[in-house]
Amino acid sequence: xxxxxxxxxxxxxxxxxxxxxxxxxxxxxxxxxxxxxxxxxxxxxxxxxxxxxxxxxxxxxxxxxxxxxxxxxxxxxxxxxxxxxxxxxxxxxxxxxxxxxxxxxxxxxxx
Amino acid sequence: xxxxxxxxxxxxxxxxxxxxxxxxxxxxxxxxxxxxxxxxxxxxxxxxxxxxxxxxxxxxxxxxxxxxxxxxxxxxxxxxxxxxxxxxxxxxxxxxxxxxxxxxxxxxxxxxxxx
Numbered sequence: 001x002x003x004x005x006x007x008x009x010x011x012x013x014x015x016x017x018x019x020x021x022x023x024x025x026x027x028x029x030x031x032x033x034x035x036x037x038x039x040x041x042x043x044x045x046x047x048x049x050x051x052x053x054x055x056x057x058x059x060x061x062x063x064x065x066x067x068x069x070x071x072x073x074x075x076x077x078x079x080x081x082x083x084x085x086x087x088x089x090x091x092x093x094x095x096x097x098x099x100x101x102x103x104x105x106x107x108x109x110x111x
Numbered sequence: 112x113x114x115x116x117x118x119x120x121x122x123x124x125x126x127x128x129x130x131x132x133x134x135x136x137x138x139x140x141x142x143x144x145x146x147x148x149x150x151x152x153x154x155x156x157x158x159x160x161x162x163x164x165x166x167x168x169x170x171x172x173x174x175x176x177x178x179x180x181x182x183x184x185x186x187x188x189x190x191x192x193x194x195x196x197x198x199x200x201x202x203x204x205x206x207x208x209x210x211x212x213x214x215x216x217x218x219x220x221x222x223x224x225x226x
Contacts, residue, residue, distance in 0.1 A: 043218060092211040101154040103152065
């Protein structure tokens with residue numbers, strides 16, 4: 001049984017701060033990792049994907065992957081109120097074509 | 112270009128009735144996925160298609176659920192004899208292929224309410 005765990009939150013940060021979202025996964029064979037953002041009442045949209053250990057940066061977003069620790073995180077710098085949403089971690093493995101999603105962490109950025 | 116589209120956007124039905132949900136993937140995407148999201152829950156995988164074949168149906172909750180895809184494009188998810196616990200948002204996603212590294216792009220979802 002593949003599992004992806006996230007703290008449900010809410011994680012509250014002030015505007016301009018760094019938000020740190022964390023995710024752990026159970027399947028050591030996992031190969032690809034995705035962060036999706038989901039606004040209330042909307043469908044998930046891709047923020048970042050990462051496949052190799054280390055950091056991957058895209059604008060204000062940085063994804064970090066540590067396969068040895070089975071841990072993936074998303075950092076959001078200079079958080080804005082518009083970043084308030086639920087962030088879903090999703091994991092896939094070689095030989096698998098289906099993503100396993102965590103239940104998501106709700107982020108609240110206060111002005 | 113056009114994204115994934117789903118219809119209807121909302122569906123209210125009575126317990127025991129059948130419903131059909133439609134998904135139109137991004138043009139050129141060969142893989143198509145159905146998920147279900149209940150209130151406060153994560154995304155639950157239902158079924159995926161590679162072309163017109165469904166290699167993985169393991170997520171379908173019961174034999175009341177079925178899906179098909181024709182012409183490698185549009186897919187229909189059918190729920191027979193709906194129950195109140197079927198109430199959820201049904202999300203469709205597509206990707207260029209079913210390779211594990213491909214990004215899945217989601218449609219807006221169909222909100223199903225079974226009374």
